[in-house]
Amino acid sequence: MSTQSLTRPAEDSPATSLAAGGSSVELFDVVKRYGEATAVDGISLTIEPGWFVTLLGASGSGKTTLLRMIAGFIDPTEGQIRIDGVSMHGVAVHRRGIGMVFQNYALFPHLNVYRNVEYPLARAKVPAKERRSRIDEALGSVRLTGFEKRMPSQLSGGQQQRVALARAIVARPRLLLMDEPLGALDRNLRESLQIEIRQLSQRLGVTVINVTHDQEEALTMSDKIALLSDGKLVQFGTPEELYLRPSNEIAADFIGESNIFRGQARAVGTGEVAVEVPGGRVVGLGAGVDDGDACLAVVRPGDVQLAGAGSQLDGVSSVTATVTDVIFAGESRRVLLRGADGQQLIARVPVGAPFDLSPGEEVAMTWPTAACRCVRTSAA
Amino acid sequence: MRPRFGVTALAILMAVIFLFPTIVVVVTSFGSGRIVSFPPQGWSLRWYAEVFTDTMWVQAFGNSFAVGILAAALAMAVGSALAIGATRTKIFPASLVTGIAMSPVVVPGVVLSVGVYMVAVRTDLTGSVIGLALAHAAVGVPFVFINVLARLATLDKQIEEAARICGADEMTTLRTVTLPIVAPSVVIGGVLAFISSWDEFMVASFMNSPTFRTIPVVVWGEVISGADPSTSAASTLITVISILFLALAAGLPRLRNRKVAP
Amino acid sequence: MFAPLRPVAAHTDRRPNEDEVTTLDSATVPDQAVRSKAAPRPAWLSGIGAFQSAAVLYMAVAFLLPVLLMTIRAVSDPQNFVDAFSSGIFRRSIWTTVRMSLTVTVVCLVVSYPYAYVLARARRTIVIILATCLLVSFWTSTLVRTYSWQLLLNNTGLINTAMVALGIVDEPIRMMGTDFAVYLGMAHVLAPYTVLTIYAQMRAIPRELEEAAQIMGSRPATVFWRVIVPLSRPGALAGAVLVFVMALGFYITPQILGSAQNVYIGTAIVQQVQAFLSTDVGAAQAVVLLLIVLITLAVGGKYLGIGRILGLDKAGQR
Numbered sequence: 001m002s003t004q005s006l007t008r009p010a011e012d013s014p015a016t017s018l019a020a021g022g023s024s025v026e027l028f029d030v031v032k033r034y035g036e037a038t039a040v041d042g043i044s045l046t047i048e049p050g051w052f053v054t055l056l057g058a059s060g061s062g063k064t065t066l067l068r069m070i071a072g073f074i075d076p077t078e079g080q081i082r083i084d085g086v087s088m089h090g091v092a093v094h095r096r097g098i099g100m101v102f103q104n105y106a107l108f109p110h111l112n113v114y115r116n117v118e119y120p121l122a123r124a125k126v127p128a129k130e131r132r133s134r135i136d137e138a139l140g141s142v143r144l145t146g147f148e149k150r151m152p153s154q155l156s157g158g159q160q161q162r163v164a165l166a167r168a169i170v171a172r173p174r175l176l177l178m179d180e181p182l183g184a185l186d187r188n189l190r191e192s193l194q195i196e197i198r199q200l201s202q203r204l205g206v207t208v209i210n211v212t213h214d215q216e217e218a219l220t221m222s223d224k225i226a227l228l229s230d231g232k233l234v235q236f237g238t239p240e241e242l243y244l245r246p247s248n249e250i251a252a253d254f255i256g257e258s259n260i261f262r263g264q265a266r267a268v269g270t271g272e273v274a275v276e277v278p279g280g281r282v283v284g285l286g287a288g289v290d291d292g293d294a295c296l297a298v299v300r301p302g303d304v305q306l307a308g309a310g311s312q313l314d315g316v317s318s319v320t321a322t323v324t325d326v327i328f329a330g331e332s333r334r335v336l337l338r339g340a341d342g343q344q345l346i347a348r349v350p351v352g353a354p355f356d357l358s359p360g361e362e363v364a365m366t367w368p369t370a371a372c373r374c375v376r377t378s379a380a
Numbered sequence: 381m382r383p384r385f386g387v388t389a390l391a392i393l394m395a396v397i398f399l400f401p402t403i404v405v406v407v408t409s410f411g412s413g414r415i416v417s418f419p420p421q422g423w424s425l426r427w428y429a430e431v432f433t434d435t436m437w438v439q440a441f442g443n444s445f446a447v448g449i450l451a452a453a454l455a456m457a458v459g460s461a462l463a464i465g466a467t468r469t470k471i472f473p474a475s476l477v478t479g480i481a482m483s484p485v486v487v488p489g490v491v492l493s494v495g496v497y498m499v500a501v502r503t504d505l506t507g508s509v510i511g512l513a514l515a516h517a518a519v520g521v522p523f524v525f526i527n528v529l530a531r532l533a534t535l536d537k538q539i540e541e542a543a544r545i546c547g548a549d550e551m552t553t554l555r556t557v558t559l560p561i562v563a564p565s566v567v568i569g570g571v572l573a574f575i576s577s578w579d580e581f582m583v584a585s586f587m588n589s590p591t592f593r594t595i596p597v598v599v600w601g602e603v604i605s606g607a608d609p610s611t612s613a614a615s616t617l618i619t620v621i622s623i624l625f626l627a628l629a630a631g632l633p634r635l636r637n638r639k640v641a642p
Numbered sequence: 643m644f645a646p647l648r649p650v651a652a653h654t655d656r657r658p659n660e661d662e663v664t665t666l667d668s669a670t671v672p673d674q675a676v677r678s679k680a681a682p683r684p685a686w687l688s689g690i691g692a693f694q695s696a697a698v699l700y701m702a703v704a705f706l707l708p709v710l711l712m713t714i715r716a717v718s719d720p721q722n723f724v725d726a727f728s729s730g731i732f733r734r735s736i737w738t739t740v741r742m743s744l745t746v747t748v749v750c751l752v753v754s755y756p757y758a759y760v761l762a763r764a765r766r767t768i769v770i771i772l773a774t775c776l777l778v779s780f781w782t783s784t785l786v787r788t789y790s791w792q793l794l795l796n797n798t799g800l801i802n803t804a805m806v807a808l809g810i811v812d813e814p815i816r817m818m819g820t821d822f823a824v825y826l827g828m829a830h831v832l833a834p835y836t837v838l839t840i841y842a843q844m845r846a847i848p849r850e851l852e853e854a855a856q857i858m859g860s861r862p863a864t865v866f867w868r869v870i871v872p873l874s875r876p877g878a879l880a881g882a883v884l885v886f887v888m889a890l891g892f893y894i895t896p897q898i899l900g901s902a903q904n905v906y907i908g909t910a911i912v913q914q915v916q917a918f919l920s921t922d923v924g925a926a927q928a929v930v931l932l933l934i935v936l937i938t939l940a941v942g943g944k945y946l947g948i949g950r951i952l953g954l955d956k957a958g959q960r
Contacts, residue, residue, distance in 0.1 A: 073541055093544040094552075100545040106538035110560045119556075123547030164542075171547065383760045384862060388768060391760035394753060395775035401790035401830065402782045404800070408793065416793055418800045458697040465694025472698060480701045482952055487709055488891025488935060490908040491928040494915055495708030498715065498925065518705035526954065550689040579783035582893060586915075596785050603789045603898060615786040622781050 022049035022207035023084045023174040025070065030079035032065050032231075039065040041231035042079070047224075049174075052201055052208045054218040056254070057228035064179060066228070067211045071177055072096050083175060094123070099173035099206075101181040105164040107152040113139070113163050114148035120171035138170040139163075141200060158189045165197065169204060176201065178210040182217065194220050215255050219243065227251055243300075245373050252298040259304065259345045259365075261297040261319070265289050265374070273297075273374040279340025280319035280364075284372025294377045303371035304347035306335065306363045308356070315366030321345050323361045337363070402619060409612035416609050427613040436598060437614055444595040447513045447584075448577040454517035455573035459524025460566050464558065467532045468540075481525040484518055489582035492519070497586040507589025515583050520573025527569035531562045564632055571629035575622045709932070712925045722926035726914075732927055735910040740934070742824060742896070742904070743889035749829040750836045750885050751878060757833075758840035759870065780834040788898050791827045792818065795899070823899035828889060835888070836881035839953070843877025844870065880950040883942035887935050907931045 025047040032040040040062040047053050055063040068074050070081055072093035081088045088096065099120075107116050117138055121131045139145050142162035152160055161181060168176055181197070182190045198221050201208045212218055218225050219239040227234040227242060227250070235242055235251045246252035252260055263277035265286075273286035275295045282297040289295060305315065321337035329348075333355060337345040347365065349355055357363060383391070404418050409427055411420030431437040459481065466477040484492070496515045497506070505511030539561070543553040559566075581596040588597050595618055602611040716722050726732055761772050779787070794800050795817040802814035817823050847870065855865045893908035900906070907927065914924035942951055 071541075071545060073544075092549070093541075094547045094549050096545075097547075098545055100542070102538040102542055104536055104538055106536060106542040108539060108542070108557055108561075110557075119543070119548075120546035123552065167542075167546065177545075382765070383756075383763050387756050388760050388764055391757050391764075391772060392768070394757050395772045398779040398830070398834075399775040401787045401794070402778055404790045404793055405782075405786055418793060454700075458700050461690075461693040461697035462701070465690060465697065469691050469694055471691045471694060477694070477698065478954065480698060480706070482954065483701070484705060485952055486887070486935065486939060487705075488908070488931060490891055490893055490911050491712075491932045491935075492705070492709060494911060494921070494925055494928045495710075495712035497915065498712050498921060499708045514704045515708075518701060521701065521705075529954070554690060575781065579785070581785050596783065599785055599789065600894075603785070603792065607789065607792075611789065615789060619782045619786055622783070623778065626781055 021174055021205050022051070024049050024082075025175065025207065025209065026082040026085075027066075027070075028080045028082070030066065030069060030076045030081060032062070032069060032074065033077045038231050040069070040076075043228070043231075043233045044079075045226060045233065045236060047207060047209065049207055050205050052198065052210065052221060052223045054210045054212055054222040054225050055228060056212060056215060056218040056225050058213055058254070060230075061228040062231035063211045063213075063228045065231075067177055067179055067209060070175075070209060071098060071100055097171075097173055098175045098177055099168035099171065100177040101161070101164050101168050101179065103180045103183055105152075105157075105160040105184075107160055107163055107167075109152055111152075112148065113144065113150050113152070113155070116152065116163055117167045117170050120167060124171055126171075134170055135166075138166040141169070141203075142166045142196075157185050158193065161185065161193065165200070169200070169206070174206060176206045176208045178208065180212055181210070183212070183214075190217070191220075197221065219255070227254060229254070246298055246375075248375055249296055249298075249377075252296075257301050257346055257348075259299045259301065261299075261339075262377070263295055263297070265291055265293045265295045265376075267291070272369060274316075275374055277319060279321065281317060282319065282372060282374070283316045283369050284374040285370060286374030286376075289374055289376045295374050296377050297372055297374045299367050299372045301334070301346040301348040302332075303367045304345075304365050305367060306347050306349065306357060306365060308361060308363055316369060317366045317372065319345075319365045321363060321365055323357050323359050323363060325359055326357065337365070405612050405615045405619070408609055409616040411609045411612075414608060416607055416612060420609075427609040428617075430610045431613045431617065434610070436593075437595075437610070440593050440595045440598040441614075441617070443509060443592060444578055446509045447516055447594060448574045450509065450513035451516035451520055451577040452570045452574035454513065455520030455524050456566050456570040458517065459521040459569055459573070460528045460559075460562065462521065463525050463528035463532060464554070464562075466529065468558075478525075482522050484520075485522050489580070493582045493586040496583055500587060506587050507592040508587075509592070512584055512587045512594070513577075515587070516577035516580055517573070519580065519583070520570075520576050523572035523576060524566060524569030527565040527572075528562050531565040535561060567632055568629045571625045574625060578618065578622060713929050713932075715922060716925040716929045719922065722922045723930075725920070725923045726926040726930065729910070729914075729923075731905055731913070732907070732910045735905045735907045736930070736934075738904045739890055739907045742821065742828075742906075743886050743892075746825055746828045746832060746889050747882050747886045749825060750833045751882055753829065753833050754836035754840050754881070755871070755878070758837050758844055758874075759866070761837070761841050762844040776834055776837060779830070784831050784894050787830060788827050788895050791823065791830070792898055795823050795826075818899065819901045821901065821904060824896045824904075827895040827899045828892060831895065832885045832888060835885050836878065839877045839881030839884070840874055843874040847873045876946065876950065880942075880946045883938065883946060883951050884953075887938055887942075890931065890935055890938070 025045075027043055027045040030040055030043045031038065043062075043066060055066060057063045065074065069076050070083075070088075072088065072091065083096065083098075108119065111119070114135060117135045118131055121134060126134070135148075136145070139147065142165050144159065144162055144166065147155070147159065147163075152163065155163065164181075178197075182193055185193065194217055210218075210221065222239055224236060225239055225242050226236045229250050234254075235247045237245075242251060242255050246255060246258070249260060252258045261275065261277040261282050263275040263282065265273050266276045266281075267274040268289060268291050271285055271287060273284060273289045273295065275282045275284070275297050277297070282299075284297050284299070286295070319339065321339050323335060324338050325336040327334040327336070328351075330351075332348045332350050335347040335349060335357065337347065339345050345365065408416050408418050408420060410423050410425065411417060412422035412424035412426065413420060462477055462481040465472070466474045466481070492515070500506045500511050503511075505514070535558075540553050540557055543557040544550075548556060579596060580594075581600055584594045584597050585600065588594070593601075595614065599611060599614060599618070602608070757772065757776075761769055761776075764772070796802065797814040797816065797818070801817070802811075805811045806814060851869055851873070852865050855869050856862075860868065891908060892906060893912065896904075896906040897909050908931075911924050911927045911931065914927060915921050939948065939951065942948075948954075
């Protein structure tokens, strides 16, 4: 079961009656404190109808707390949450009309697959004759037709998760919350389910808020990523924006591997910034940086080019570093380097490219100016 | 490391000693003589016939059954309400609820008996099924409480949250999710509560009246005044019924699983 | 509990009502005013809280109240305690009860260790035999088992008959009405509790520990004394406290099997209430017994944890 293809082209599927459109979700300065500890520290966010938004962050970043506040399991200490413009203050969980997929699936162990999926319909008092077709459709959309009589304990993890998904969408919610829905599954299954969930949510037009600590999952599935750290919103943007233009060190660090240089802005041109760093000079794109500002420059390992002593590179940036290790990693080589001030740097060189570096060798690192982003380090 | 032969032999000897008194009672109940003797001189079922026809025994069995069933039903309701409350609400501190639920384990039967007797005499509850069942239910509560609490401890809280998000209010969640899941534990606790009432002598002896006696009270009277083999027959019936109920309760979860399998 | 702010009618897609959406000004941030108008019912009266309140009330009325009223009644007149302690039977019964309960507890521990060990480590067939015997005995009522011991220990009972027949003794030895009979009958009832607590603790000891000790050259007896016993000690002590406390409250076994001289507190109390009809003095004596039990539990709970003693930590293992 777990090896078969779970995806099917969206074109194949009939115009689904499960579609109900999506809700908008707005957070205004939402704060959650537990005694002295602040789990969520003033987060504001606007989520448009139909968006697939991922709350991304390490454990303890407040992402799960935020999701549980949107669901209504916990109340914000301060601030307001609105769904479709309506304040959720004082609205009980069961009246919010939200679908949710839980980390451990949370299927009702005493009910078979059919009864599990029927549960939200029974609570909404959907007429009995209508239930059958809607359950069929929901189970069909997660490719579990024929599993109606199985008990949850007789299903694999992936199957249980798809039952949970069917149960979450069968009542046609306009907002679907997912709490690390794929965390307990193995890698292959996770990847195919990512695509499946993404396609299903697009077909339904539902707004999805997904919580994960897996940046790859966030990049694959989301329209927008909200990166959280220490209860604060670090950056909210498309996966491309977060990957290519991290707004600060936390974002650069969390999304993918990166080289981070620190220094002072020296020359500022139109949209370009040159930063003086230990061991050389970094040139990258940057706006709002003034001459003399403390600055942070971020370069992805895949953009770095390396040249041994003597050979010349054409990039305007140039930072000297010492090769410490070369690791063969399938499609590329990961070259670990030590910068002038001892910091760890990484370059990723395609396997096909000529390569003759060995540990101990001194090299020059450079990159296309467009691949580097310079950010002013704020007062913090 | 397997225990050595000597230790195993010692344990088996002790096992025989554990079982022996039960066997003696069962065997003497099938004796034919007027005097209880082990091994019996001859074999017969006459003492069972006597127990089933003597109104003293029949009434006592009826009383014990009525008290036990009522007490077990009450204990199931009260014990599971306390266990669910202790883990699902914060109205009373969980330690307080646990203390209240477990207090019958701590208070000796003699002490409770005197207390219940002093209250029952004034409220005219002595000599009644209701009066004794009310007290026995409290004594049975810890059995239900412990079993339901253990089940709830392993129950993923997300399952109840899933019900809430599916549109169920607190009571609907309780009725359609929590209770069905803990039901087998409630039943097992209920069976243990029934047996504790079924076997209970101390409170029952304080609450008895000439017209209302439970089985243990009657057996006690016989043992004190010199038993005949009908006492063995009644004792055997007490034991068999206890163990039968237990076996049913122990088989219950397996039975449930078999029912739901395809 | 929350009352609904947004009346989501029973329509199936549960969308918010559009008029309500528009009445809310999206510029105003935290909007505490948008609350339910109806005063919510107090927590202890609604939902699960109501059930719990009823259950707590039940226990208070059916269990705690009788014990409390009895205590108040006894304490309200100090003369009750003067009378209680003026009875020589009662004074002696306290010492008898504590002394005999301690002995029974030690007997239970000694018996339970090998039994629990074999139960935890032996072959399947032996485990089934041991478990079946233990549980059938456990679920045979104390009264029935005491009755059986009475049959067995009589001068004309099986044990004496057999001993005379085998020539071990010339004439029947008196066992009924002795402390020995009480120890035997009580240990028989209480040992299963220590067996089960010790067994549970032994099951938690990884077999690798024993194997490691053996590989390092320990003899089996050394492994038992140096590995098994220390690691199972908390369970054994918790079981011992439970058994001691239960022994303190015994009535049936010492009354039927014991001597008229060594009377238990339970017997003294019942005598006061049922024979002398002085309920208040009996109540005072019951308060004394309850105090002894509670002090024991408090001390035991301090070192071992009350949850462990009452089996709450491993709830449902029975």
